[in-house]
Amino acid sequence: MTANSQPVILLEPHPTARSMAVAASPLAAGDLVHAEPVLASALLQSEKGRRCDLCHRLSSDRVQLRRCTGCTSYWYCGAECQRKQWSSQHKRLCKRYPRYMASEEYQALSHHDQVDAILLSHLIAERFIDDGGNISAEGGSSMSTLMELVEARSAPTTIPPLCNANVPSDVLSTAHAIYNRFGNNNFVVHSHLNSYAHGIFPFASRSFNHSCVPNAVVKYIITPCHPVRMEVIALRDIARGDEITIPYLDPALPHNTRQEALFHNYGFTCNCDLCAYTGTFDSPALPTRGSDELAEIEADLRRFALGSSDRLDLRMMASDRPRSVKIPRRFAPLLHETYLPDTSELFSKASHEGDYLNALSAGLTLLAFYVVVYPTNYPQIGMHALELSKTAWNAIATNAHILGSDARSLEDAMQSYLAAASRILNNFGPEGDEAGPLEEIRVLQELSRTR
Numbered sequence: 001m002t003a004n005s006q007p008v009i010l011l012e013p014h015p016t017a018r019s020m021a022v023a024a025s026p027l028a029a030g031d032l033v034h035a036e037p038v039l040a041s042a043l044l045q046s047e048k049g050r051r052c053d054l055c056h057r058l059s060s061d062r063v064q065l066r067r068c069t070g071c072t073s074y075w076y077c078g079a080e081c082q083r084k085q086w087s088s089q090h091k092r093l094c095k096r097y098p099r100y101m102a103s104e105e106y107q108a109l110s111h112h113d114q115v116d117a118i119l120l121s122h123l124i125a126e127r128f129i130d131d132g133g134n135i136s137a138e139g140g141s142s143m144s145t146l147m148e149l150v151e152a153r154s155a156p157t158t159i160p161p162l163c164n165a166n167v168p169s170d171v172l173s174t175a176h177a178i179y180n181r182f183g184n185n186n187f188v189v190h191s192h193l194n195s196y197a198h199g200i201f202p203f204a205s206r207s208f209n210h211s212c213v214p215n216a217v218v219k220y221i222i223t224p225c226h227p228v229r230m231e232v233i234a235l236r237d238i239a240r241g242d243e244i245t246i247p248y249l250d251p252a253l254p255h256n257t258r259q260e261a262l263f264h265n266y267g268f269t270c271n272c273d274l275c276a277y278t279g280t281f282d283s284p285a286l287p288t289r290g291s292d293e294l295a296e297i298e299a300d301l302r303r304f305a306l307g308s309s310d311r312l313d314l315r316m317m318a319s320d321r322p323r324s325v326k327i328p329r330r331f332a333p334l335l336h337e338t339y340l341p342d343t344s345e346l347f348s349k350a351s352h353e354g355d356y357l358n359a360l361s362a363g364l365t366l367l368a369f370y371v372v373v374y375p376t377n378y379p380q381i382g383m384h385a386l387e388l389s390k391t392a393w394n395a396i397a398t399n400a401h402i403l404g405s406d407a408r409s410l411e412d413a414m415q416s417y418l419a420a421a422s423r424i425l426n427n428f429g430p431e432g433d434e435a436g437p438l439e440e441i442r443v444l445q446e447l448s449r450t451r
């Protein structure tokens with residue numbers, strides 16, 4: 001596999017996962033490990049009419065989407081995308097689509113399976129059916145790589161109804177073989193970490209195994225009039241010969257939730273360093289919200305992870321900081337399944353209600369939690385540091401008279417959150433929709449300079 005024509009990864013045998021991607025030469029944090037255009041994609045229903053069905057661009061004042069007049073269900077940012085999708089697949093689906101959406105069989109599917117049914121229909125229309133409804137078996141290396149992928153552990157016995165109702169039987173059996181690989185190979189496409197589509201990227205699926213302490217992450221590049229592109233980015237320096245792994249799920253989920261989801265969806269038991277370690281934790285009870293006991297553990301966590309209990313010591317978060325997965329056992333109560341969602345909710349609610357000081361307290365604890373459970377440079381840490389800097393900015397702007405002499409230290413804290421967000425999200429690099437977090441960081445830096 002290559003990026004800039006240099007081989008970046010090699011496939012080598014893996015003891016249990018068939019093969020693994022290893023670094024062909026040393027990589028630095030932020031390096032591009034792999035790039036690949038989507039083979040087929042389908043927008044989530046909630047995104048239909050908000051984004052171009054071909055290039056996924058969002059509608060805006062500058063980008064007016066036009067609707068396909070045939071099915072009235074596909075939208076395009078311009079004639080070029082409409083033309084491209086019409087000739088590649090939509091002319092084979094357009095007439096049938098409204099009937100298909102209204103069918104009982106389609107309606108009976110879960111939201112997730114509905115998107116996969118459309119994804120499969122797109123792939124079959126584009127790669128296997130020609131204008132006369134015959135097999136064209138157009139393929140190339142991404143199709144043969146797709147067929148080589150590991151099947152899901154409990155492969156479905158039937159495929160969902162396809163939008164192409166009367167596909168020839170040999171195409172139907174190929175469709176079935178492909179569908180059996182959806183569950184453990186496809187990707188949820190996101191912009192600024194918000195999911196908006198499902199997509200097939202065969203080379204990435206063939207290459208990257210999972211770890212809950214990954215050294216790489218996936219992002220998506222949206223370019224007008226081109227299919228979305230995946231990029232895999234190194235989170236930290238990676239030595240030649242090291243395995244390159246990505247997360248298949250959120251590593252901040254509790255140990256048992258991760259293990260069950262990985263086994264159920266992907267058919268393996270994760271033996272990464274984090275799982276091996278947190279698997280030995282018993283599950284102590286979470287102290288009651290508002291108790292001194294919980295407040296003490298949280299203050300301890302903030303000191304441990306951030307170097308202080310109210311701001312960040314950036315050295316603690318540097319990418320060259322040796323990162324052990326040894327979460328001290330005294331923090332085990334915080335790994336309880338309700339702790340993270342409840343603290344996130346507390347932070348969001350207080351921020352939205354303008355209760356900025358409580359929001360800052362919950363938000364800082366959340367940041368400390370992320371720094372402890374996620375690997376260095378993990379984008380979620382950067383996104384949250386940005387949210388925290390916005391909250392601090394709002395607190396300064398609205399409460400300066402109450403805070404009095406604290407305003408200065410709040411401003412220092414805000415700068416430290418912003419610097420952390422900037423470092424981590426610049427490592428991740430531009431992705432997704434326009435005007436994302438990197439632009440927000442630039443605006444906040446500008447605002448705080450001119451204050």
Ligand SMILES: C[S@@+](CC[C@H](N)C(=O)[O-])C[C@H]1O[C@@H](n2cnc3c(N)ncnc32)[C@H](O)[C@@H]1O
Nearest residue numbers: 017018019184185205206207208209210266268
């Ligand atoms: C997207 S594929 C990854 C590429 C795969 N190694 C191959 O050779 O095609 C996902 C499958 O790889 C295997 N796999 C991925 N990560 C693994 C891990 N950490 N431990 C064991 N098996 C893993 C599982 O069989 C899973 O269903």
